Amino acid sequence: MKKLFSTLLAKEKKPVKGLMAFEWVVLAYLFATTVMLIFCYTHLLHPGEMIFGRVKTLIIMALLWGVYRLVPCRLTVLLRVVGQMAMLPWWYTDTYEFNRILPNMDHVFAAMEQNLFGCQPSLVFSEAMPWGIFSEPIYLGYYSYFYLILAVVMMYFICRYEDFVKAVSVVLGSFFAYYIIFDLVPVTGPQYYFNAIGLESAKQGVFPDVGDYFLQSREMLPATGWDGFCRSLVRSGAVHEGERATAAFPSSHIGISTVVGCLLARLCRKRGKWRPMYVFLPFFVFLCMATVYIRAHYLVDAIAGLFSGLLLYYMFYLLFFHENRVRR
DSSP states (O other), X not given: OHHHHHHHHSBOSSOOOSXXXXXXXXXXXXXXXXXXXXXXXXXXXXXXXXXXXHHHHHHHHHHXXXXXXXXXXXXXXXXXXXXXXXXXXXXXXXXXXXXXXXXOOHHHHXXXXXXXXXXXXXXXXXXXXXXHHHHHHHHHHHHTHHHHHHHHHHHHXXXXXXXXXXXXXXXXXXXXXXXXXXXXXXXXXXXXXXXXXXXXXXXXXXXXXXXXXXXXXXXXXXXXXXXXXHHHHHTSHHHXXXXXXXXXXXXXXXXXXXXXXXXXXXXXXXXXXXXXXXXXXXXXXHHHHHHHHTTSSOHHHXXXXXXXXXXXXXXXXXXXSOTTTOOO
């Protein structure tokens, strides 16, 4: 324990004077969405809260930068990372404030789903396999989302600290890339849209335009599968309260999980130990299946999430892991 604390508090040989790469990512997204906020101000329902959230982000960033400058060590670097990652749930709800002022596009995506697959996979999947032996691992995979991200980020912190900030920058860059899409593409997913139009309408392939229905409503379909422990975790008050009628296309659950999976594979390759990947992969597979099974996403969202995750990983990997471009 003493060795751990001495490592965490040991002064860094070359402290970073300015902002770190992941903080520049946050600022870039903050600036872009602030411009959007200014142009859309009169149409937004809670512009004051959105401005306050941005001010709070800047204050947190400045305070943690100041703490790091006073005590430049691994622990204060970790605090800077935690401070920004802790804001991700707020940034997620912020996307809802933007996209609900735009015309809802679920009828377009549901029709696309119907044309591609001849049915609605989110309805067929859950109804065909409702048993607890199947649904519980599926829900567990979905619930593990943030824990997978946390585990991979902390593995970099513990096992390959020299790449820790770069890995965090890749993760945050990917998150904000998805948030930009969610700001501009208002798709809520089957759990909201099918509740709005009725399950019978969805099964018959009738997908009306609901207009500004989601400007006020946050009601969703009942949970699918067996009413077990893992399903109750996903549908628990804290998780359920964080949900918004937003962020369906593409699936960021799959996209971000793909990104952290690629980061984990890189770490395993560097260390020559692949056991963490064997643990990660079952959760990843269940999570991917869960996005459609619990009706959070259309199947086209899930497919787009997988391919966009791979694209974002390689894009941000080239940006942040290029030794001559980004310092730490």
